[in-house]
Amino acid sequence: MSPARVTSRAIAAFLVGGGFFLTYRALTLIAEGQTAQYVTWLAALTYGEATLAAVTTLAALTWLVRGAAWASATLRLTAALVVLHAARVATFVLARTGPAFDFDRKAEFRPLDPDTWTWAEVWFAGGFAALSLVVLVVVWRWRRQP
Numbered sequence: 228m229s230p231a232r233v234t235s236r237a238i239a240a241f242l243v244g245g246g247f248f249l250t251y252r253a254l255t256l257i258a259e260g261q262t263a264q265y266v267t268w269l270a271a272l273t274y275g276e277a278t279l280a281a282v283t284t285l286a287a288l289t290w291l292v293r294g295a296a297w298a299s300a301t302l303r304l305t306a307a308l309v310v311l312h313a314a315r316v317a318t319f320v321l322a323r324t325g326p327a328f329d330f331d332r333k334a335e336f337r338p339l340d341p342d343t344w345t346w347a348e349v350w351f352a353g354g355f356a357a358l359s360l361v362v363l364v365v366v367w368r369w370r371r372q373p
Contacts, residue, residue, distance in 0.1 A: 246284030253277035316356035
């Protein structure tokens with residue numbers, strides 16, 4: 228196998244792992260009933276993220292198995308997933324730190340919310356979502372070079 232082919236497959240495998248993680252995390256939120264506590268637009272965003280994460284994972288698996296012909300489509304799906312996930316995480320962080328606390332929860336669930344998160348989780352989620360956006364921009368600029 229050529230080094231370029233090995234690198235291509237390694238990227239695909241990395242994206243499969245990331246896609247599985249985001250799919251698992253979004254489905255866990257749904258299974259735990261968190262979306263019932265979210266305001267409607269955030270619940271829809273979570274369902275959209277779960278769907279996009281599953282589709283991206285399948286595209287990355289196809290790239291891994293069939294080769295680089297699927298690279299472009301998978302990278303575009305991954306970029307969309309990174310932006311969608313970062314938007315959802317930014318909502319989580321802003322709802323815990325901003326002037327309008329818990330705006331992402333329905334009113335009847337707001338008093339219960341402080342028991343469901345820690346500051347470490349808020350900063351971890353926000354930091355890695357920001358890092359994923361930085362990596363997205365770096366990869367995008369690198370791929371656009373002639």
